[in-house]
Structure formats: structure tokens, C-alpha cells
Amino acid sequence: AQKITQTQPGMFVQEKEAVTLDCTYDTSDPSYGLFWYKQPSSGEMIFLIYQGSYDQQNATEGRYSLNFQKARKSANLVISASQLGDSAMYFCAMRWKYNFNKFYFGSGTKLNVKP
Amino acid sequence: AAGVIQSPRHLIKEKRETATLKCYPIPRHDTVYWYQQGPGQDPQFLISFYEKMQSDKGSIPDRFSAQQFSDYHSELNMSSLELGDSALYFCASSHELAGTSGGTIYNEQFFGPGTRLTVL
Numbered sequence: 461a462q463k464i465t466q467t468q469p470g471m472f473v474q475e476k477e478a479v480t481l482d483c484t485y486d487t488s489d490p491s492y493g494l495f496w497y498k499q500p501s502s503g504e505m506i507f508l509i510y511q512g513s514y515d516q517q518n519a520t521e522g523r524y525s526l527n528f529q530k531a532r533k534s535a536n537l538v539i540s541a542s543q544l545g546d547s548a549m550y551f552c553a554m555r556w557k558y559n560f561n562k563f564y565f566g567s568g569t570k571l572n573v574k575p
Numbered sequence: 576a577a578g579v580i581q582s583p584r585h586l587i588k589e590k591r592e593t594a595t596l597k598c599y600p601i602p603r604h605d606t607v608y609w610y611q612q613g614p615g616q617d618p619q620f621l622i623s624f625y626e627k628m629q630s631d632k633g634s635i636p637d638r639f640s641a642q643q644f645s646d647y648h649s650e651l652n653m654s655s656l657e658l659g660d661s662a663l664y665f666c667a668s669s670h671e672l673a674g675t676s677g678g679t680i681y682n683e684q685f686f687g688p689g690t691r692l693t694v695l
Binding site: 495497503504505506507510551562563564565566567568 | 608610616617618619620623631633663665667683684685686687688689691
């Protein structure tokens with residue numbers, strides 16, 4: 461069975477520092493996509509970054525980067541220069557090529573950025 | 576840019592009542608997904624539609640049904656509401672045909688703002 465694990469229910473980070481949010485996954489399918497979403501307290505789900513299983517380089521989007529270690533089946537999100545507005549829930553999610561109709565989400569990590 | 580629209584944004588119902596949630600996907604997106612997110616939980620997949628046909632089904636109760644119409648908007652119908660149905664209901668859309676070439680799944684799902692359903 462496919463599974464996504466986020467082991468950090470909550471984290472604190474000082475403003476302007478970098479933070480890494482962990483995500484590991486378990487799949488036997490070679491073709492899959494990994495996504496990170498941010499959910500502020502207002503509730504909306506905001507797409508942050510994507511990594512494909514065949515991508516050779518780690519994905520980056522502005523202050524977000526994905527530390528993709530395929531052999532370890534991990535796809536950690538790195539947020540550089542944290543801002544107060546980064547305080548939110550962060551979800552790691554996956555889609556598999558042969559079951560691409562839905563996302564499987566991790567349990568989320570609540571990030572609090574301290575001034 | 577146009578985003579996914581959901582209505583209503585907030586809904587309060589009594590137990591055993593019915594509710595209808597609506598979703599308007601991004602133009603030219605061919606696939607719609609419904610997710611349920613309980614308090615403090617991660618989103619759980621309910622059901623999806625591709626080109627107006629049900630494409631996958633998750634943990635959707637039998638009391639719920641959904642469909643996608645000719646204009647691609649979708650409705651989630653919920654009957655005999657229970658207290659445990661109180662949740663945030665997300666609709667998401669994507670353009671599947673554009674995202675699955677070469678074995679790479681690169682098209683993200685764009686989420687709507689959600690409908691917060693409270694069952695009293």
C-alpha cells in the first residue's frame with residue numbers, strides 16, 4: 461500500500477532562519493509525483509512545489525526547495541529565510557502514475573515562525 | 576488567473592438534513608476531485624470525475640453522491656447528515672491529459688477555497 465509519513469506534527473523556527481519539513485513515502489511504483497501544499501489558518505490549500513520521480517534535479521521555487529532522496533524515499537521541504545507569513549500547516553502529498561486520480565496526503569506539519 | 580470556485584463557503588445544517596456543495600473548476604480543466612478534511616486531519620479523498628464520468632472513488636459514504644455536469648462543474652450531495660460530517664470540503668481540479676506524458680505526473684491539483692460544513 462502507498463503511504464505518506466510526516467513525522468513532525470509541529471515545529472518552531474526563528475524568523476529569517478531556514479527550516480526543513482520531513483516527508484517520507486512508501487511505494488513500489490517507479491512513476492510518481494510529490495507535492496507540497498501550504499494550508500494557512502484560513503483553510504485554503506496553496507500549491508508550493510512539485511518533484512517528479514524521474515526528475516534528476518531537486519525542485520526549487522523561490523524560497524522553497526525540495527530535498528529529494530529517491531533511494532531513501534524522502535522528499536523534505538526546505539524553506540529558506542522564514543517569514544512570519546510562513547506559519548501554517550504543510551502537507552506532503554503524492555500521486556502515482558497508475559492511480560493518478562487522487563492525492564494521498566501526509567498528516568501535516570504545523571509550522572510556527574517566531575519573530 | 577481564474578481559480579477553482581466553491582459555493583457556499585460556509586454551511587450550517589441540522590442532523591439528518593441534506594446539503595449540496597458546488598464546485599466550478601478552472602476553465603479547460605477536465606478533472607474534478609473532492610476531499611474531506613476533518614478538524615486537525617489531513618484531507619481524505621472522496622471521489623473524482625474525469626470528463627464527466629466518475630474516475631475514482633475513495634472513502635465516500637453511501638449517503639453522499641456526486642456528479643459532474645456538461646459544463647464541468649460538480650456537485651457533492653450529502654444526505655442524512657451526521658455530526659461527523661462537519662468538515663472542510665475541498666474541490667480541486669486539474670488538466671489530466673496535460674500532465675501524464677512520459678510517465679511524469681507534473682500537473683498539480685488546484686484547490687478551491689473549501690466549503691466549511693457544520694452539522695449541529
